[in-house]
Amino acid sequence: MIRPDLAVIAGWIKPGAKVLDLGCGDGLLLSHLQQAKQISGYGIEIDPQSVVASIRNGVNVLQMNLETGLSGFDDRSFDTVILSQTLQATKHTETILRDMLRVGREGIVTFPNFGYWRNRLQVMLGRMPKSEAMPYEWFNTPNVHLCTLEDFEALCGLIGARVAERLVIGPQGHSVRFCPNLTGSLAIYRIQPRG
């Protein structure tokens, strides 16, 4: 069973595309895309154990630090660059997003929506939110740049990115349309450089 956001991403990828997955973890998304979409892909990952897991899953993985930039990659060298559930843990978030859209013709970004009502409620009740998408305590979380849908779209505007598609998923894995910034726990965006 593949994570719901991964299924959505797979739906957005063109067959045979050249894909770069930033923070590819164990490589299961790329592995799924290789089988379902015959993509040629590379993952970028910093954690040694995840690198081994990716290799074991039969995907090309490059052990590099996202934070030091994608300077080794040429402009427009990939059809799609994916940042799946990694955005919130990046330090140089703006630079990485800009680089994504330089290296790829389009980007797919997924992140937990901090504006989801349960998160808001927990803050209102006086505690930092914890959820399935954000299972950490405030003192040990790798997440440093959490945002809401509206925050993310504002940043897209700032870096000259156009939102081509957006899908917001609720806690049961179904897509939500009503007040997504409140009812959606996970956001999936397809973004492109404007113009």
Add this chain to the structure above:
Amino acid sequence: MNAPRSVGDVTPSTARFDQPLRLASGVTLQQFDLVYETYGQLNAERSNAILVCHALSGTHHVAGTYAGDSRSAGWWDNMVGPGKPVDTDRFFVVGVNNLGGCNGSTGPSSIDPATGHPYGSKFPFVTVEDWVHAQARLADHLQIPRFAAVMGGSLGAMQALQWTLTYPDRLGHAIVIAAAPSLSAQNIGFNEVARQAITTDPAFHGGDYYTQGVIPERGLRLARMLGHITYLSDDAMMEKFGRDLLTDQPRFSLDVEFEIESYLRHQGDKFTTRFDANTYLIMTKALDYFDPASQAGGNLSAALAGARARFLVLSFTTDWRFSPARSREIVKALLDNSLAVSYAEIESTQGHDAFLMENEDYFAVVRAYLARVADEVGA
């Protein structure tokens, strides 16, 4: 998976080749011998062979021991064996001593059939590409149409890379460890100092010392001492030796005083008993000449356009001889050609020598990668 074991006692074999081999230098070797060892079983489809290429001072003796000599473990015995990352329960592994070597393959210390004397100064210079051609002859001899993988570290990795260009259809995977796509001026500089140490030794006799009954021991020793400094990282040396003295107080003498001096002298001495000075010269020149990009106007990406293998590239964080940046150059060129490549930058304090050392992350990567290869070739 079985617990890692040694391949046990092994015996080298020698293959003789009577078809002339034209070398990059233009010289033709009329005949030559290659000494090699194999571990594991070649499967019925002959699809599970891995060629292990050695580095500057390596040999065909990759793994296992020689009967009656428990200290004779091969140079990559930690990597190659039953249940080890290069699992000889699944793969048929071939180790070969390169042309120009001094461990049984034809080299400067071999007898030149034309004269009945050792080749000495008349032995031709060889390149990485020449070695690959010679290794392909050995593959023919062993009836291996295609290697599942060709792998090596340092100069050995350069051979794996060259295989993907010279015989793109004769290997499935290239495992390129602690390599560089070419030597830097600094690298060549180190090699030149090492060579000068040898060639200026009065016992060198222009390379024809065999007939003089001497060897340029002092020069070879110095060359090895210099090499050792560049194989280790500053941190690793400091960690291992620090500023420790052999005695309590400085003795204000030129004798061995610091631990590091003692270590380097020991390494140098040990080397002169097992290695030939002419071979050292030839091997370092092969390193210097290696530059596949030069075939494509200096463009490494263009040079790799003909490669079809899938790649695993590995570097070590403290390797300053062939730094991770040099490995990333290779990765970049492979990406430019949309070739399959995985790259791992292994955290290590050991410098260039790390490719010979046991390291959990390093071995896990090689193990995982080769397990895929084994599944693929039905090993």
